[in-house]
Amino acid sequence: MHVAILGATGYSGTVLYGLLSQHPNVESINLYGHEGGKGSRFFDNEVPAFSTHLPILPFNPAEIMSHNDLLFCATPAGVTKNLVAPFIEADFPVIDLSGDFRLKDPLIYKKWYNKEAAPSSLLSKSSYGLTEFPEKNTTKYIANPGCYATATLLGLAPLAIEHMIDPNSIIVDAKSGVSGAGKKLSTTSQYNFINENAWLYKMNKHQHIPEIMQKLREWDSKIPAIQFSTTLIPVTRGIMSTIYLKPIKHYTNDEILTSFHKHYDNAPFVRFKENYLPAIKEVTGSNYCDIGVNYNPVTNTITIVSVIDNLMKGAAGQAVQNFNLFWNLTPTSGLPLLPVFP
Numbered sequence: 632m633h634v635a636i637l638g639a640t641g642y643s644g645t646v647l648y649g650l651l652s653q654h655p656n657v658e659s660i661n662l663y664g665h666e667g668g669k670g671s672r673f674f675d676n677e678v679p680a681f682s683t684h685l686p687i688l689p690f691n692p693a694e695i696m697s698h699n700d701l702l703f704c705a706t707p708a709g710v711t712k713n714l715v716a717p718f719i720e721a722d723f724p725v726i727d728l729s730g731d732f733r734l735k736d737p738l739i740y741k742k743w744y745n746k747e748a749a750p751s752s753l754l755s756k757s758s759y760g761l762t763e764f765p766e767k768n769t770t771k772y773i774a775n776p777g778c779y780a781t782a783t784l785l786g787l788a789p790l791a792i793e794h795m796i797d798p799n800s801i802i803v804d805a806k807s808g809v810s811g812a813g814k815k816l817s818t819t820s821q822y823n824f825i826n827e828n829a830w831l832y833k834m835n836k837h838q839h840i841p842e843i844m845q846k847l848r849e850w851d852s853k854i855p856a857i858q859f860s861t862t863l864i865p866v867t868r869g870i871m872s873t874i875y876l877k878p879i880k881h882y883t884n885d886e887i888l889t890s891f892h893k894h895y896d897n898a899p900f901v902r903f904k905e906n907y908l909p910a911i912k913e914v915t916g917s918n919y920c921d922i923g924v925n926y927n928p929v930t931n932t933i934t935i936v937s938v939i940d941n942l943m944k945g946a947a948g949q950a951v952q953n954f955n956l957f958w959n960l961t962p963t964s965g966l967p968l969l970p971v972f973p
């Protein structure tokens with residue numbers, strides 16, 4: 632198979648390139664950059680960690696479609712939607728890592744992203760690719776989920792699907808490593824700010840809130856909202872989503888564990904750890920989502936801890952999982968089965 636990456640010099644694009652370059656079903660990878668190009672660019676000049684002397688070609692939909700079988704977009708939200716119409720119109724397969732096609736309702740996108748949404752005619756042709764819970768009618772345009780949304784939804788799914796949650800009780804305290812913000816330097820991603828620091832940002836305004844709600848309501852339409860916060864922490868990679876909720880009625884620890892086993896025992900990239908609460912480093916460099924759960928009878932509270940590597944399961948790894956699902960390949964193809972530890 633021949634695949635194209637748009638935005639390969641960014642963090643997610645680079646990780647994606649690394650995975651696809653070792654994928655047994657990928658014959659060639661073609662890299663594309665800005666429309667019109669910025670002079671001649673080579674991957675190894677911009678990403679010295681990968682000494683691959685591949686040109687970064689100017690973005691050109693006709694050329695991409697004639698030389699490739701699928702396009703991955705690892706471009707920012709707000710940018711992707713302005714580039715992909717020709718692919719959708721041609722029914723050419725795309726896996727989009729950005730947030731531009733995750734939300735079905737353009738008004739909700741506008742509210743949370745503070746940008747105009749893609750036209751409804753295009754939005755209706757995309758499907759939300761949470762790999763463990765894909766949409767029934769998958770389209771050729773797959774919106775790869777956001778990093779916080781992935782960790783949080785996988786943590787909530789079993790209890791939500793089984794209607795075991797008091798609908799008004801969900802509180803999520805999520806933390807992310809700095810690579811989640813991409814390669815651009817900003818005041819809050821520079822070393823002097825975030826080293827030995829923790830910073831809660833986008834309180835009640837994070838764009839993954841509507842993304843989580845859209846899927847959560849498919850599972851349990853009674854859940855009206857969630858309280859969700861995001862904190863930047865001084866690690867390079869990793870998300871920890873700590874979820875607190877009240878059960879709708881009393882459940883034993885065994886009943887809670889059984890609901891997670893039911894949904895994840897056959898999922899190759901979700902490792903349900905029962906009452907062990909996982910740490911970020913246990914998944915770094917891997918496509919795993921590790922989940923642990925605790926029930927406190929004193930406060931009648933269930934705590935779920937869900938950890939992922941934001942650049943893997945939260946972006947490039949899940950994109951490769953979607954690629955495997957789309958072409959009906961072995962689900963684990965091209966994905967490392969061990970984290971980088973310690």
Ligand SMILES: NC(=O)C1=CN([C@@H]2O[C@H](COP(=O)(O)OP(=O)(O)OC[C@H]3O[C@@H](n4cnc5c(N)ncnc54)[C@H](OP(=O)(O)O)[C@@H]3O)[C@@H](O)[C@H]2O)C=CC1
Pocket residue numbers: 637638639640641642643644663664665666690704705706707708710728729730776777778810811812813814815941942945946
């Ligand atoms: N980082 C993460 O953990 C996650 C990221 N994502 C999503 O993945 C996407 C990429 O994120 P990330 O890798 O962090 O971002 P980066 O900022 O690290 O990289 C963005 C890439 O997009 C390219 N790009 C920007 N504008 C254009 C354009 N107009 N035409 C072509 N290429 C363009 C950049 O190229 P250049 O440098 O030449 O401008 C760069 O290669 C985003 O939509 C992000 O939301 C999703 C989940 C997790």
Ligand SMILES: CC(=O)N[C@@H](CCC(=O)OP(=O)(O)O)C(=O)O
Pocket residue numbers: 708728729730776777778807808809810811812838839861863
């Ligand atoms: C640490 C950090 O800044 N993280 C980013 C996550 C961006 C991302 O990947 O989300 P989308 O794909 O939905 O844009 C944030 O919180 O906005």
